[in-house]
Amino acid sequence: MRTYAIGDIHGYLDKLESAHRLISRDRAEHDDTLSPVVHVGDMVDRGPDSRGVLDFLLAGLDRGEPWVILKGNHDRMFAGFLDDPDHHDAGLRADLNWIHPRLGGEQTLASYGVTGVGERFLSDLGAAARRAVPAAHRDFLAALPTSFARGEALFVHAGIRPGVPLARQTETDLVWIRSPFLEDPRDHGALVVHGHTPVDVATHYGNRLNIDTGAGYGNALSAIVLEGRDAFLLTPQGRVPLRHE
Incomplete structure (x- = not known):
């Protein structure tokens, strides 16, 4: 599968x-038009064109592409800000908010033409964002799922809380967790494919596969x-096996 x-x-x-484009080439080489493409979340923030990313993904879904798009913590923070600019995500440190320079919300707003972060009241900024971001x-963003299971794999944004059945996982863990998930060597019943915690190269740990290689940091x-x-x-040269560490 x-x-x-x-x-x-x-x-x-x-x-x-x-x-x-890499996926399309691999599909052509394996005569495959039906296998799904899972995006593990964090579509927005830090980069220059969050709006363009969402337009691209929505256009693909409208064409009927077999794409799955999961919710990441940055996607959830963006949605929370649009609902209430004073919103503070449950997974975020108390001294940070979505428009803090470390998180990249300012770049996301700019992609919709909303500027003045740090110069406008939050209520004014939130109102401008709600006018600028298409319904x-x-x-x-509001309807994004938090997990996708297929074959021997479970796809999530951040990971899972070890030992807790999928049906009892909290959304906050699925989009935010690092410890104890990253340190847990146990088999989780499925290979957990995730992002959220950048690594230098996509890495297979046997019980999990981390595919966040820091696009948001260049x-x-x-x-x-x-x-x-x-x-x-x-890769442009073809498939490179990711061996278990």
Whole structure:
């Protein structure tokens, strides 16, 4: 059973388009038009064109592309801000908010033509954002799923809380967790494919596969293909096996 997946995008439309070109080439080489492409969340923030990323993904879904788009913590923070500019996400440190420079909300707003972060009242900024962000984008963000199971893999944004059945996982854990998930060596029943915590290269740990390679920090956006629990990085030269560490 083949599944494609793309890591955290963070507003880089050019990198997303390149990742899809790699997938299209691999599809052609394997006569595959039906296997889904899972995007593991964090479509927005930090990069220059979050709006363009959402437009690209919505256009693909409208065409009937077999794409799955999962909710990341940055997507949830953006949606929360649009609902209430004073919103503070449950997974975020108390001393930060979505428009803090570390998080990249300012770049997302700028992609919609909303400027003046740091110079305007939050209420004014929120009102401007609600006018600028299309209803289709708001509805899309609100409806994003937090997990996708297929074959031997479970796709989520951040990870899972070890030992807790999927039906009892909290959304906050699925989009925010790091510890204790990253340190847990146990088999989770499925290979957990996730992003959220940047690594230098997509890495297979046996019980989980991390595909966030730091696109939001100027690094590569990785596209992989999974067959059972075997994973391959897609490159311009073809598939590169991702061996278990």
